[in-house]
Amino acid sequence: MKIVRVRTPDGDLPGLVPVDDDRVVLLAPDELELALTASPDERAALVDERGGGSIPLDGAHLLAPVPRPPKFLAIGLNYAEHVAETGRSRPELPLFFNKQSTCVVGPGEPIEVPRVSHQVDYEGELGMVIGRRCRDVGAADAASVVAGYVVVNDVSVRDWQQRSPTMTLGKSFDTHGPIGPWIVTADELGDPHGRSLRTWVNDELLQDGDTAQMITNCWEQIELLSTVCTLEVGDVIATGTPAGVGVARDPQIWLRDGDVVRIEIDGVGTLENPVVGPR
Structure with a gap:
């Protein structure tokens, strides 16, 4: 099943999309957390119960599936x-940082080039969305706390990133956290490793990787993070980007007004955003 948020005449609403279905079963405005924490059977029951309130998926205005994650964590050099x-050099301890949750935008929403820098880069990543409040979760049990998976563009302002020891400033500009187009639930996707991950800018393929190539895999990331802090429902963890980023190319590639970034992850979906600016 997929968990979505859609814009409707009655406001922005969460919804469920059953497998091989072309409809969004709408939920109440405050039921996103319910969708994230529910078991597969409970979600199926919600679809049966609310199925009369549905809209076609085709043409629906999809929004960021989690509008303001409690935490938006990401790993570098993975x-x-x-x-x-x-x-x-490969870091001794996995290199985690925060993206401020105000950077989140959804599919189709513009990535803004800020007025203070032109060094705006793309990073296609697999994101995990936490579905259970948890602490001290071992790698063997980590899959059980994941509600589902989402495509993430960890947009980075490279000069600001490199000047900040924590990287947070260069990773947190408004609109620099596109996620979407939906959350594919964990029971639908299965193992998130071994998924092809590709990024295009203006139809030029620039990243072509596989999530099996992670140095620290999804379960090890959850184990480490939950050792340090409580993970909460709706937290987003971006699991790292493969090779091919713009800053490492010769000549370097920076996102500019009029560009379109498209990221596709096998089994998860395709996230596409235009670029506007500078601002």
């Missing part, structure tokens, strides 16, 4: 070829 292209 693919060996990406580490190599940056010229850096």
Whole structure:
């Protein structure tokens, strides 16, 4: 099943899309957390119960499936070829940082080039969405706390990122956290590893990787993060980007007004956003 948020005449509403179905079963405005925490059977029961209130998926105005994650965490240098292209060494401890949740936008919404920098880069990533409040989760149990998976563009303002020891400033500009187009529930996707991940800018393929290439896999990431802090329902964890980012190319590629970034992850979906600016 897929978990979505859609814009309707009655406001922005969460919804469920059953497998092989072309409709969005609408939920109440405050039921996104219910959709994230429900078991597969409970979601199926919601679809049966609310099925009369549905709209066609085709043409629906999809929004960021989680509008304001409690935490938006991301990992850097998590693919060996990406580490190599940056010229850096593999970190001893996985390199996590925060993206401020105000950076989140949905599919089709513009990525803004800020007025203070032209060095805006793309990073296609698999995102995990937490479905259960948890702490000290071992890798063997980590899959049980994931509600589902989403496509993430970890947009990065490289000069600001490199000037900030924590990288947070360069990762948190408004509109620089596109996620979507939906959350594919964990029971539908199965193992998130071994999924092809590709990024295009203006139909030019620039990243072509596989989530099996992660240095620290999804379950190990959850184990480490939950050792440090409580993970909450709706937290988004971006799991790293493969090689091919713009800053590492010769010549370098920066996102500019009029560009379109498209990221596709096998079994998860396609996230596409235009670029506007500078602002």
